[in-house]
Amino acid sequence: xxxxxxxxxSSTPDxxxxxxxxxxxxxxxxxxxxxxxxxxRVTALLGPNGSGKTTLLHVLAGLRKPDRGTxxxxxxxxxxxxxxxxxxxxxxxxxxATTTTDxxxxxxVALGRLPHRRMLGARGDSGAEVVDTVMDLVGLxxxxxxxxxxxxxxxxxxxxLARTLAQQPAVLLLDEPTNHLDLGQQLRFLALARDLxxxxxxxxxxxELATAFCDDVVVLNHGRVHGQGPxxxxxxxxxxxxxxxxxxxxxxxxxxxxHHLVWDxxxxxxx
Amino acid sequence: MSVARLAAGxxxxxxxxxxxxxxxxxxxxxxxxxxxxxxARVLAVLLRRLxxxxxxxxxxxxxxxxxxxxxxxxxxxxxxxxxxxxxxxQSLTRNDLADPFLLGVSSGATVGAVTIMVLGIGVGGxxxxxxxxxxxxxxxxxALAVVLVIAxxxxxxLSPHRTVLAGVAVAYLCSAYTSVVVIMHGEGDAARRxxxxxxxxLAGLRWDSTLVLLGAALVALVWFFAYAERLDAFTFGEVSxxxxxxxxxxxxxxxxxxxxxxxxxxxxxxxxxxxxxxxVPHLVRPLVGNRHRAVLLAxxxxxxxxxxxxDTAARSLVDRQEVPVGALTALLGAPVLVWxxxxxxxx
Numbered sequence: 001x002x003x004x005x006x007x008x009x010s011s012t013p014d015x016x017x018x019x020x021x022x023x024x025x026x027x028x029x030x031x032x033x034x035x036x037x038x039x040x041r042v043t044a045l046l047g048p049n050g051s052g053k054t055t056l057l058h059v060l061a062g063l064r065k066p067d068r069g070t071x072x073x074x075x076x077x078x079x080x081x082x083x084x085x086x087x088x089x090x091x092x093x094x095x096x097a098t099t100t101t102d103x104x105x106x107x108x109v110a111l112g113r114l115p116h117r118r119m120l121g122a123r124g125d126s127g128a129e130v131v132d133t134v135m136d137l138v139g140l141x142x143x144x145x146x147x148x149x150x151x152x153x154x155x156x157x158x159x160x161l162a163r164t165l166a167q168q169p170a171v172l173l174l175d176e177p178t179n180h181l182d183l184g185q186q187l188r189f190l191a192l193a194r195d196l197x198x199x200x201x202x203x204x205x206x207x208e209l210a211t212a213f214c215d216d217v218v219v220l221n222h223g224r225v226h227g228q229g230p231x232x233x234x235x236x237x238x239x240x241x242x243x244x245x246x247x248x249x250x251x252x253x254x255x256x257x258x259h260h261l262v263w264d265x266x267x268x269x270x271x
Numbered sequence: 272m273s274v275a276r277l278a279a280g281x282x283x284x285x286x287x288x289x290x291x292x293x294x295x296x297x298x299x300x301x302x303x304x305x306x307x308x309x310x311a312r313v314l315a316v317l318l319r320r321l322x323x324x325x326x327x328x329x330x331x332x333x334x335x336x337x338x339x340x341x342x343x344x345x346x347x348x349x350x351x352x353x354x355x356x357x358x359x360x361q362s363l364t365r366n367d368l369a370d371p372f373l374l375g376v377s378s379g380a381t382v383g384a385v386t387i388m389v390l391g392i393g394v395g396g397x398x399x400x401x402x403x404x405x406x407x408x409x410x411x412x413x414a415l416a417v418v419l420v421i422a423x424x425x426x427x428x429l430s431p432h433r434t435v436l437a438g439v440a441v442a443y444l445c446s447a448y449t450s451v452v453v454i455m456h457g458e459g460d461a462a463r464r465x466x467x468x469x470x471x472x473l474a475g476l477r478w479d480s481t482l483v484l485l486g487a488a489l490v491a492l493v494w495f496f497a498y499a500e501r502l503d504a505f506t507f508g509e510v511s512x513x514x515x516x517x518x519x520x521x522x523x524x525x526x527x528x529x530x531x532x533x534x535x536x537x538x539x540x541x542x543x544x545x546x547x548x549x550x551v552p553h554l555v556r557p558l559v560g561n562r563h564r565a566v567l568l569a570x571x572x573x574x575x576x577x578x579x580x581x582d583t584a585a586r587s588l589v590d591r592q593e594v595p596v597g598a599l600t601a602l603l604g605a606p607v608l609v610w611x612x613x614x615x616x617x618x
Contacts, residue, residue, distance in 0.1 A: 092514040
C-alpha cells in the first residue's frame, strides 16, 4: 500500500464556509465570515492572537455549530454528516494536544481508524495496513513502539498528523501545528503536510512560513475576514499595518524564486 | 507490529492469570473464617450443590454455601463494579483522582441510609436492612440527579470540570445533613453504626442481594466494554475525541449515568467501600497498557481479587468481630497509590 492508495475520496473538494457567525455570550467571535479553501491547495489562516482562528477551525471541522452560516465540503454540508462520516471527511490536528497516558505511537496513530470501525470493532478491517502506511509516510515507523511521553515535540506533531491521515480525510485542518517546534522541525512538518495534496487549512502565526509553504491566505482580525487570496497579492503592506500594526511587506527574495517578509523594526505603541 | 502484538498478548496473559488467581483463591477464601473448613471440604460442598453428589455435613453446607459463597461472590461482583467505574471515570474526566463516587453517589446513599438508621423512618414494611438498601439507592440517585442538573446547567454539555465541582458541592451538602442528623438525633450507638456503614461491609450479603450485584457487574462489564474504543479516543481530550467522530456529549451522559447507577446498586448493598475504584485501574495500567479493552477487563478482574481478599481478611482477622472492609482496602490501596504515582513518567 502506498500513500496514493490512502485516498478514498474521489477528488480533492473545496472547503467553503459562508456567513459564519459565532457568539460567545455577548461577544461576537466570528462575524459573518466567508472562507474558501480550494481543493488540493494549502490555505494559511492568519491573524493576531484572539482573532478567532481556532474557533473558525472548529467550525470548519464541524465540531462546533455556528450560530449562523454553513460549511460545505464539496457540495455536502458538514453538519449534515453523521459523526463517523464527518470524521472520515475532515481531520483536525489540534493545537498542542498532549496526554499523560503513555500510549505507543502505533496506538496513537490507530486512534485515527476509529471512525472506520463499528462500535465493538471486532469485525472487518482493523486498518493495520493504513496505520503502517501513514507511519511510514510521516517517518515514524522506527518509533512505532515508543511511548508518547518519550517523544519530542516534532515527533508528537508527526504522530498527530499520522493519526489524522489514518482517518483518510479529504480535508486536513491544522491548528498552529508548528508551535513549540524548532526551525528544522517546522520546515519538515509543513513540507510534509503540503506534499500530501489534501485540501489543507493551517492556522499559523509565522508569516514567513505561510509565504513559503502555503498557496493562499485568509487573514482574520477581530472575527472578520480582512483579506483572502493568493499569498503575495493578499499580504500587502497596508494589510499588515492594519492587522498587525507593523511596517512590513512581502518583497521578492534576492536569491530564491519566492517572496519573503521584510520589516523595519518600527513597532507602533499600544497596539 | 510485533511489540504491539506482544503488548496485547501481555494484556491477555495478565487478565487470564488474574481471573485464574481469583477462581483458585476463592476456594481458599471460602475455607477461611470463624471456623476453618478445609479446601477439600469446600470443593465437596460446591460439587454436591452443583449436582455431583457426595457427602457433606449440614454445618459445612451452611457455612460454605449459605453464608460464605454469597459473600465471596458479592465481593467479586462489587469489586469488579467499583474498579470498572473508576477506570471509566478516570478516562472520561482525564482525572487521576476520579473514583466511582465522583458524582455524589456515596454521599447521597449515606443520606438515605442515615435517614433510615438514625431517624428510624420505615419504607413500606420492609425489614430494616432492606429499607436501608432501598433508601441508600434512592439517595444515591437523587444526589446524582442534582449533580447532573448543576453540571449541565447552561446547556454546555457535561464538562468534566463542572461535574467534579458539582459532585464535591453535593457531597458537602449531604455530609452536613448526615452530621446534623447523627449528632442531633442519634441515640446509643447510632454514630458507630453510621460510621461502619460508610466504611462498607459485605456481612449482610445473602444469595438474593448477591444475585443483584452479579447482575450489576455483568451489565457494567458488557456495557462499558462496548465503549472501550470511544474511551481510547478521549486520550487527547474532548476536541480530539470529537474530531475522531465520537459523539462526546452523549457518550459522557451514557457513561456517567451508567457508572453512577451501577455504583449506587453496589453501595445500596455493601455501603461505601473506597479505594478499590481509585487504585485498581492505576494498578493494572502499567501491566496491560492503556487501551481500554485491556484496562477494563484487567480492572474488573483486579477489583474482584482485591475486594474478595480484603473482605476475607475483614471477616477472619479478628475473632468474633468484623474489621471494616473499607479500612482494609484503604490500608492496602493508599501505599500502592503513592508508590505508583512516584514512578509515573511526566507528560
